[in-house]
Amino acid sequence: MDEGKCCGAGACVMAAPEVFDQRDADGVVVLLDAEPAEHLHAAVREAVSVCPAGAIGLR
Structure with missing residues (x-):
């Protein structure tokens, strides 16, 4: 997650x-879980694909 690229x-x-x-102050997205459970992987892949700023990547 690249907070500098995040457009909120x-x-x-x-x-x-x-x-x-x-974040409430500026709308920048924060990562809550760097290693989400397997049942969340599809949702994370979806999040990566819909990010308009390309601020999220997978390792």
Whole structure:
């Protein structure tokens, strides 16, 4: 997750709310879980694909 690239659209939060959240102050997305459980992997892949800024990647 590259906070510097984040535009605050929140698409990732909508796709995977267990893994991503947004700061109240500026809307920048924060990573809640760097190693989400397997049942969340599809949602995380969706979050990566819908990020308009390309701020999220998979390792």
